[in-house]
Amino acid sequence: MSSIPPSTRHVLSILVEDRYGELARIVGLFSGRGYNIDSLAVNQSLEPGMSRVVLTTRGDPSVVEQILKQVNKLVRVHKVRHLVGDGHLERELCVATVRAASPRAREELERVIKLTGARVLAFSASAFTVEVTGTSSDVEQFIELLRPLGVRDMVRSAPVALSRAGSEGEVQPAESAAQ
Amino acid sequence: MQSPRIAIAKTPSSEPAARRAPSTPPNGQPAAGAADEAALAPRLRGARIIVEGLIKEGVDLIFGYPGGAILHVYDELYKVQDRLRHVLVRHEQGAVHAAEGYARATGKVGVAMVTSGPGATNVVTGLANALMDSTPIVVISGQVATTLIGNDAFQEADIVGITRPCTKYNYLVKRVEDLAPTIKEAFYLARSGRPGPVLIDIPKDVTAFEAPFLWPEKVELASYKPTVKGHPLQVKKAVDLMRQVDRAVLYVGGGVVNANAQPEVQELARRLNLPVTPTLMGLGSFPPNDPQSLGMLGMHGTYTANMAMAKADLIINIGARFDDRVTGRVDKFAVNAKKIHVDIDPSNVNKTVNVDVPIVGDAKHVLEQMLEMLPKSDPAPERKEWWAELREMQKRYPLRYQKRSDVIMPQKFFEELADLTRGRFICTTDVGQHQMWAAQYYPVDNGRNWLTSGGLGTMGYGLPAAVGAALSGTDQPVLCVTGDGSFQMCIQELATCVQESLNLKILVMNNRFLGMVRQWQELLYDRRYSEVGLKYFPDFVKIAEAYGATGLRAEKPEELRAVLEKGLNTPGTVLMDIIVHKETNVFPMIPGGAAHYEILLGPEDDEDAQPRELA
Numbered sequence: 001m002s003s004i005p006p007s008t009r010h011v012l013s014i015l016v017e018d019r020y021g022e023l024a025r026i027v028g029l030f031s032g033r034g035y036n037i038d039s040l041a042v043n044q045s046l047e048p049g050m051s052r053v054v055l056t057t058r059g060d061p062s063v064v065e066q067i068l069k070q071v072n073k074l075v076r077v078h079k080v081r082h083l084v085g086d087g088h089l090e091r092e093l094c095v096a097t098v099r100a101a102s103p104r105a106r107e108e109l110e111r112v113i114k115l116t117g118a119r120v121l122a123f124s125a126s127a128f129t130v131e132v133t134g135t136s137s138d139v140e141q142f143i144e145l146l147r148p149l150g151v152r153d154m155v156r157s158a159p160v161a162l163s164r165a166g167s168e169g170e171v172q173p174a175e176s177a178a179q
Numbered sequence: 180m181q182s183p184r185i186a187i188a189k190t191p192s193s194e195p196a197a198r199r200a201p202s203t204p205p206n207g208q209p210a211a212g213a214a215d216e217a218a219l220a221p222r223l224r225g226a227r228i229i230v231e232g233l234i235k236e237g238v239d240l241i242f243g244y245p246g247g248a249i250l251h252v253y254d255e256l257y258k259v260q261d262r263l264r265h266v267l268v269r270h271e272q273g274a275v276h277a278a279e280g281y282a283r284a285t286g287k288v289g290v291a292m293v294t295s296g297p298g299a300t301n302v303v304t305g306l307a308n309a310l311m312d313s314t315p316i317v318v319i320s321g322q323v324a325t326t327l328i329g330n331d332a333f334q335e336a337d338i339v340g341i342t343r344p345c346t347k348y349n350y351l352v353k354r355v356e357d358l359a360p361t362i363k364e365a366f367y368l369a370r371s372g373r374p375g376p377v378l379i380d381i382p383k384d385v386t387a388f389e390a391p392f393l394w395p396e397k398v399e400l401a402s403y404k405p406t407v408k409g410h411p412l413q414v415k416k417a418v419d420l421m422r423q424v425d426r427a428v429l430y431v432g433g434g435v436v437n438a439n440a441q442p443e444v445q446e447l448a449r450r451l452n453l454p455v456t457p458t459l460m461g462l463g464s465f466p467p468n469d470p471q472s473l474g475m476l477g478m479h480g481t482y483t484a485n486m487a488m489a490k491a492d493l494i495i496n497i498g499a500r501f502d503d504r505v506t507g508r509v510d511k512f513a514v515n516a517k518k519i520h521v522d523i524d525p526s527n528v529n530k531t532v533n534v535d536v537p538i539v540g541d542a543k544h545v546l547e548q549m550l551e552m553l554p555k556s557d558p559a560p561e562r563k564e565w566w567a568e569l570r571e572m573q574k575r576y577p578l579r580y581q582k583r584s585d586v587i588m589p590q591k592f593f594e595e596l597a598d599l600t601r602g603r604f605i606c607t608t609d610v611g612q613h614q615m616w617a618a619q620y621y622p623v624d625n626g627r628n629w630l631t632s633g634g635l636g637t638m639g640y641g642l643p644a645a646v647g648a649a650l651s652g653t654d655q656p657v658l659c660v661t662g663d664g665s666f667q668m669c670i671q672e673l674a675t676c677v678q679e680s681l682n683l684k685i686l687v688m689n690n691r692f693l694g695m696v697r698q699w700q701e702l703l704y705d706r707r708y709s710e711v712g713l714k715y716f717p718d719f720v721k722i723a724e725a726y727g728a729t730g731l732r733a734e735k736p737e738e739l740r741a742v743l744e745k746g747l748n749t750p751g752t753v754l755m756d757i758i759v760h761k762e763t764n765v766f767p768m769i770p771g772g773a774a775h776y777e778i779l780l781g782p783e784d785d786e787d788a789q790p791r792e793l794a
Contacts, residue, residue, distance in 0.1 A: 017402070020351060025343060032344045062529065069526035075348045075368065078402040 007058040009038070011083040011090065011161045012068070014053040015045060017076040025074055026053060035059065035067055039158035050078065054160050083161050092159040094139045095121065097129045099150035112145045127152060135159070220391035225355040226251035228392055229319065229381065230259055232362035235394050238290050240264045240281065240650060242274040246294025247334060248321030251386040266650060266679060269671035271298050273643035275305025275376075276669070278316045280647025282309075283630050284605060286439060288369050289316040289647060295323055296334030299380070300341065304637060306376045307345040311634025312460060313437055315374035317365050324384040325353055339380050347375030355388035360395050367398040372405030373524040374437055405523060409540035409548055417519045417536045418552045420493055421451055424517065426565045427493035429453040430476060430505075433460030433633065434498020434523060434542045436626030441465070443546035444497060450550070452559040454569055456484035458499050459618055460633040463626035467602075473569065474578070477505045478769050479615040482576035482778055483569055485769065488513050489776040490568070496520045498542040501532040502634070511774035521545045578619055579783045580763070587736050589613070589688055589759040593620035596660075596686065599743055604658045604684075605648045607631065609641035609665030612694035615765045617660045628655070639668030642685065646672055649681040656682050656747075663689040663716055673726040676752040684747055685728075685754040687719055690761045698764045702779070723754035732756040 016022050023042060030037050038056040045052035057067060064082070072080045100109045109128060112118065118132040132142045136159060143154060223231065229252050233241065243265055245253045256265050268274045271293045278289030293302055299320040309316050323332040339351045348368050352361050358381070365377040421427060435444050441464050448455050448471055455465040456476040465472050474481035476488065488494060488505075494516045499505070501520075506512040509531055518534040520527075521542055528537040538545055580590040593616045600606075602622045607630040608614040614631060623629040630648055632640040645659035666687050676683050697711040723730030729749050733742035739757070746755040766781035 020353075021339060021343065024340070028343055062533075066526065066530060069528075073524070073526050075400065075403045 007060055007063070009056055009058055010064050010067075011054065011056050011088065011159075012071065013081040013083055013161060014055070014071060014077055015047070015079040016051050016053060016074070017078070018044065018049050018051040019076060022074075022076050023051070023053065026055075026071065026077070029070055029074065030057070030067075033066075033070065035063065041158035041160050054158065056159065081163070083163065086164070088161050088163050090135050090159045090161045091133050092136060092139055093131060093133050093157040094142060094154065095129065095131045096143065096146055096154040097127050097152045098146050099127050099152055101126065101150065105149045109146075109149055112142070112149075116142050116145070118142065216393060217391040220393050222389045223392045224251065224255075224389050225358055225381070225386040226255045228355070228358045228390065229362065229386065230255040230263060231392060232359055232394065233290065234259070234262055236362065236366045237287070238263065240266065241290040241292055242266050242268055242277040242281075242647065243292035244268055244271050244274055244294070244298060246296075246298045246321065248295035248323055248383045249292060249298070249319075249381075249386075250321075251383065252292065252319070252321070252381075265292075266646070266675065268643065268646070269674050270669065271301035272304055272639065273646070273669050273672045273675065275302045275316065275318060276308070276637075276640050276643035277647035277650075277672075277675075278318070279305065279309050279312075279314045279640075280607060280630050280644030281651050282314050282316055282647075283436075283644070284627055284648040284651040284653060286437075286627065287315075288366055289314070290319070291316065292319045294321040294334065295338070295383075296336045298334075299338035300336055302378070303342060303345060304635075304639075306342055306378065308632055308635040308637045308640060309376035310345050310347065312632065313374050313433060314376070315369040316376045317362075317369050318376065318378045320378060320380050321386075322351065322380045322382040325382045326384065328382065338378065342378050345376070346378050347373075349378040349380065351380045351382075352385055353382065355385050355390040358385065358390070359393055363395045364398050364400070367400075368403070372403075373434075405541075406525070406539045407523075407541045407544050409521065409538040409545035411548070413536055413538045414545060414548045415552060417495070417521075417538060418549050420517060420519060420536065421453075421495060421549075422553075422557070422560070424493035425560070425562050426491050427451070427453055427495060427562070428473075428487045428491045429455045429465075430458070430488065430494055430496045430499055431455060431461040431464045432458040432497070432499025433626075434521075435461055435464040436498075438498065438523075438542035438544075440498070440541075440543035440546050441626060443543055443550065446550055447546055450553055450557070450559055452562055452566075453495070454487055454566070456480070456487065458502070458505060458633075459631060461499060461626065462618060462631075463623035463629045466624055467622040473573070475618050477502075478507075478771075479619065479765050479767065480505075481573075481578060481619075482767050482780065483572040485767070485775050485778055486572055487569055488516070491516045494518045496522075496534075497546065498522065500524075500527045500530070503531070505775070506532060507769050507773055507775035507777070511776075513775070576767075576780065576784065580766075580781065581783055583760070584736055586760045587733065587739055587757060589616055589690065589763050590620060591736070592686075592688060592739060592757050592759055593617060595739055595743055596658075597621050599740075599747060600658065602628065603655065604628070605630065605645075605653065605655050606658045606660060607641045607645040607648060608659075609661040609668075610636045610638045610695075611662050611665060612690070612698065612763075612765050613660055613662040613665075613688040615695075616688075619765075621660070638665040641665060642669050642672045643675075645683055645685075646675050646679070646681065649676075649683050650679065656684065659683060659685045661685065661687055662694060663687055663691060663713060663719075664693045666719070667717075670722070673723065673728060673752070673754075677727040681752055682750065683752045685723075685752070686746075687754065687756050689716075689719070689756055689758050690763070691716060692761055695765070697762070698768075701762070701764065702768075703770065719754060719756040723752075728752040728754055730754045730756065732758065734758045 122129040274291040278291040282289035473484040476484040519536040520534040602624040649657040693711040720730030
């Protein structure tokens, strides 16, 4: 690699058998071949015995083609989808504890909550724990709004992603590879 | 390290496990429909299931080394000696390379068996080697009991974690009921699609538990369906190109050997009058002395083969993978040529080189499809100018070397060897200069007679691979061509050779250097020879004799022929120590990072004619 090509963010949705070591195989493939995982979300899928892995990565088109083929080659991977463009929706979860000590700060917090659709999960005399879901940029915006109020702690999940109802924006590498 | 493995055989932790086995299947009841079948099936211990499973898969020979965690299985091996032969090697690496040698020579799956911990970690090199060269093998490793896994138990290693990136697939079998289906599946994965190594890690208590022996008739994996036939439209496109384009070259790799597609390659080459160049792994796919053969391709390939790729308008790649030893600098590789690429592994397509007509499929099937689409009435194209150009290059830049009478030139040694054996032998090599000279001068007429470590470049592969080949049931004698460096990496397998009375001829090309590294240091590091002179080397003849083999030595050119003749005609395992010129280099050479037409030629070639830029 003499020059670093412009790399774009890519979202992969992987359906893999829920078996010992299969996630390690996927993750190991990325580290072993020098690809990067920006985020990773794993949970059960609709199909029994299958896990859905949603991961985001970066790379130029040839790198992503290689990633798709390599993941698809894993023996227990049933399906790999490359989610592109407007064809899919992404959501991540953010939970934060905010001090909001002064009455003014509490008023401001109330406004932020209304504006972003956040929810209060817990509160005490001195702090509030709130959650919000949205795209990565929604979440980033939310954090920026909270920052002046004194964020004590914050956690974000990896984004999950799904094709939008009625969308055609899916690519299945197994079929595209042969052509 | 060896004796403690035996010591754990009767530790309290493993014995009670064996006794409580039958009553407690770890995970519930078998399905209702299968219950009858299960009731009728014989109940066997896990160790016996492994052995019977291997026999069901058609295995009659395994290579291995026992130890504590695998003891129950070795006990069963003892009982089935008449149906399943075990060959004891002297190091686990040797077991895997022997299995690889067996697999390459026969086309069947090679099998190795080792114990846990150090036994298992010693197979890593062999697994990585088999993965790179697409060799079908199954390795069974013992593991500490399931109750001990994760406790840093004696001889425990997370071998499934360690070997995940160097196997096609691997398993940790935690339930005795899973053993039979796992073994069946492992063999299927090893031999199907792009072949490769599969490891099955089996905890000791699983080999002691009992279960009904139910052997699955077939394997069905929804997520694993290798493409065998090429897409007809793509094949058609390829055939049209091959008929239209005059300056074409057929580039064949190990996939042809794995698919047993040598007759089809030859027919395609004939019907289209194509020049053919094999890769290191593809040697033997096309007769080496055929007028249509350009010789080997790549870093130490012939001038003509590499320049044919550079000057062609069409490259037809069957079962090769545009490896960096072939392409050189990728951005300068055959920029003007259209490329057809037939590969069973879709991830090889457009990996390093973008191609115009990719065809995912098995080499044999795709070649058959191509041959069917070629109109029978088509006369073979003449390709007159193209052949004239190639012939001119062949005439001007043949393989050549300095002839000397005071010292044995390595190339002379290989010429003599080729003359005396004429490809009748199975030939294994190690890695380095001798490997490249063998590839250049030894006439391989069948890919299954040529066993070399291509992708990984594993010094130490040659001798154990020769053990595997010699035990493959062939009538052919086996040659192991090696160097004084490589040979010492698995020298202990001499004991296996003598133990099994193998008809094996070992040729040590002895230049008292790690020759290939020295060559790079000479050419690229201004002769700063850093740790390439073996300051001490043993007397190989005496070593052979100490192991009970025959040892011979040739030091002078006038001794060479006689020693080779004597050695090749002496029965049993014979080592010939051939003392050759110390600082001869392998030419042609494409230095790492150079374009594939920036070929260095030897001092014997016309200095003015050293090609630097592509005409």
